[in-house]
Amino acid sequence: MAALILLISQAVSAYELPGLNLGYTSFLDGLPPAGPRWLIQQYVQVYRNGRLKGPNGEDLRLPVTRGDSVELEKAQLDLTVILTQLMFQYYRPERPSVLGGKWGLGLTLPLTSLQLDPGDHEIITCNGSLLSDIVISPFVQIDPIKGANGLKVFQRIEFQLFLPTGDYDPGESVNPGANVFSFHPFWSGTAFLPSKWSLSWRLLYLWNAENPEPKSILDADDSQAGQAIYLNFAGAYELLPSRLRVGINGYALKQISDNRIDGREVPGGRERILGLGPGLVYHFSKQDHFFLNSYWEMGAENRTEGTRVTLRYVHLF
Numbered sequence: 406m407a408a409l410i411l412l413i414s415q416a417v418s419a420y421e422l423p424g425l426n427l428g429y430t431s432f433l434d435g436l437p438p439a440g441p442r443w444l445i446q447q448y449v450q451v452y453r454n455g456r457l458k459g460p461n462g463e464d465l466r467l468p469v470t471r472g473d474s475v476e477l478e479k480a481q482l483d484l485t486v487i488l489t490q491l492m493f494q495y496y497r498p499e500r501p502s503v504l505g506g507k508w509g510l511g512l513t514l515p516l517t518s519l520q521l522d523p524g525d526h527e528i529i530t531c532n533g534s535l536l537s538d539i540v541i542s543p544f545v546q547i548d549p550i551k552g553a554n555g556l557k558v559f560q561r562i563e564f565q566l567f568l569p570t571g572d573y574d575p576g577e578s579v580n581p582g583a584n585v586f587s588f589h590p591f592w593s594g595t596a597f598l599p600s601k602w603s604l605s606w607r608l609l610y611l612w613n614a615e616n617p618e619p620k621s622i623l624d625a626d627d628s629q630a631g632q633a634i635y636l637n638f639a640g641a642y643e644l645l646p647s648r649l650r651v652g653i654n655g656y657a658l659k660q661i662s663d664n665r666i667d668g669r670e671v672p673g674g675r676e677r678i679l680g681l682g683p684g685l686v687y688h689f690s691k692q693d694h695f696f697l698n699s700y701w702e703m704g705a706e707n708r709t710e711g712t713r714v715t716l717r718y719v720h721l722f
Contacts (some may be wrong), residue, residue, distance in 0.1 A: 419460065419674030419707035421630035421664045423567060423583035423613065424515070424537060427678070428713050429488070431639040431654040431698045432686045434605040435559035435595035437494055437507070437546040443722040448488035448715065455482040455702075455709030460673045462706055469523050478523050482579065482709050485518045486537070494546060511542035511563070515571075517581040529622075532580040534572030540589075541566045557597045565589035575618045585630070586614040603650070607637040615665075623666055631662040631675060639698075641686065648688055654698050655681040660707075676708040694719040 429448055457465040457480045466477035494509035515537035521529060544563035551557055567589055571582020591609040598604065611633040619628035641652035660675040680700035687695045696717035702710045 419664065419671075419676065420457075420579075421613075421628065421674070422611070422633055422660065422676055422708070423585065423587055423630065424486075424517070425611070425633075425635065425658065426607070426609065426637065427635070427656045427658065428637065428654070428680060428698055428700050428715050429717070430593070430607050430637050431684055431696065431715075432605055432641045432650060432652065433595050433603065434593045434607050434637070434639070435561055437509075437559065437561065442494065444492045444494075445720050445722070446488075446490040446492070447718045448486070448490070449717075450486045450488075450713065450715045452482075452484045452486070452709075452713045453711055455484070455711030456705075457481065458705040458708060458710050460707055462704065467523060467529060480529065481522050481711070483520045483522070483711075487516045489514045492542075506545045506547035506561075509544050509546060511540075511544065513540035513542065515540070515581075517571075519579055519581060521579060529578040530576075532572060532574050532577040534574075534581055536570070536572045537581045538567050538569060538571040538583055538587075541568065554599055556599065558594060560592065560594040563591055563593070565591070573618075576621050578620055578622055583613075583616070583630075584618055585616045588612045601643040603641050603643070605639045605641070608634070609636070610634050619666070625666045627667060629665040631660050631664045633658060633660040633676070635659065639684065641684075649685065651683070651685045653681070654684040655679070655700065674707050677704065677706045678702055678708055678710065679704045680713060692721045 492511040547560040567587035573582040573584040593607040595605040613630040635658035639654040641650040663670040682699040684698035700713040
């Protein structure tokens with residue numbers, strides 16, 4: 406049992422990356438609000454059957470007492486995330502542009518509900534609180550590129566700052582807050598093709614500061630998650646003009662440096678995942694838009710692998 410607990414604690418040390426934008430953004434990601442205005446986005450993401458995976462993609466099993474014996478059962482994580490994002494884009498014709506575009510600012514307020522199954526064990530536990538880390542996002546919306554054949558490319562550069570404001574308990578293995586500052590810049594874009602297709606992408610980089618209060622199961626003074634890069638991508642076809650687009654969306658994540666515990670690198674804990682699925686966006690008007698995206702995950706290493714559905718409503722003031 407002692408050896409088993411050691412193996413599980415080593416596996417848990419790999420699950421260090423904070424909350425990521427996996428599948429929240431998809432179609433038309435590079436588009437801005439038109440002119441100086443406010444924009445509000447409401448996200449609801451449901452993640453189910455997230456089986457905990459090890460470094461080789463194997464299922465992790467947790468010891469659970471059943472009567473007089475201890476049995477090993479597959480573990481999985483379910484979560485529901487509610488994000489409210491408020492964005493403002495500033496523009497005055499008489500003012501010079503910033504990096505060839507218009508600057509803006511976003512604020513994201515997240516709530517997360519976590520549930521781990523099986524729950525009747527003491528090695529890996531879940532924090533039942535809801536508040537996740539607040540995100541502040543200064544950005545630059547680059548002026549669109551127009552081609553002779555009608556091709557248009559919209560792009561945005563954003564510098565997301567994750568603040569350690571969420572609920573965090575070092576005695577819990579899974580928390581809604583990460584207890585670290587994270588720098589999360591990205592480049593997003595959308596290209597409109599002449600054939601009613603549009604291609605969208607968001608390329609992200611993640612850097613995490615040191616956690617001075619690591620999870621108790623690590624038995625350490627500090628920890629630091631590794632760096633990561635990942636991509637959200639989508640292709641949409643305009644089925645109904647100015648009304649309905651349908652297509653394929655996905656994401657791919659790869660951690661590019663090892664986690665650290667007490668300043669020492671921990672090999673074998675890098676995370677990776679791929680998610681693919683169908684989606685759509687429906688335009689009620691120029692001010693109101695609804696997104697539905699679904700994903701099936703595969704190829705997970707050192708993180709969960711499950712199914713994900715994202716609902717998103719956008720309103721421009």
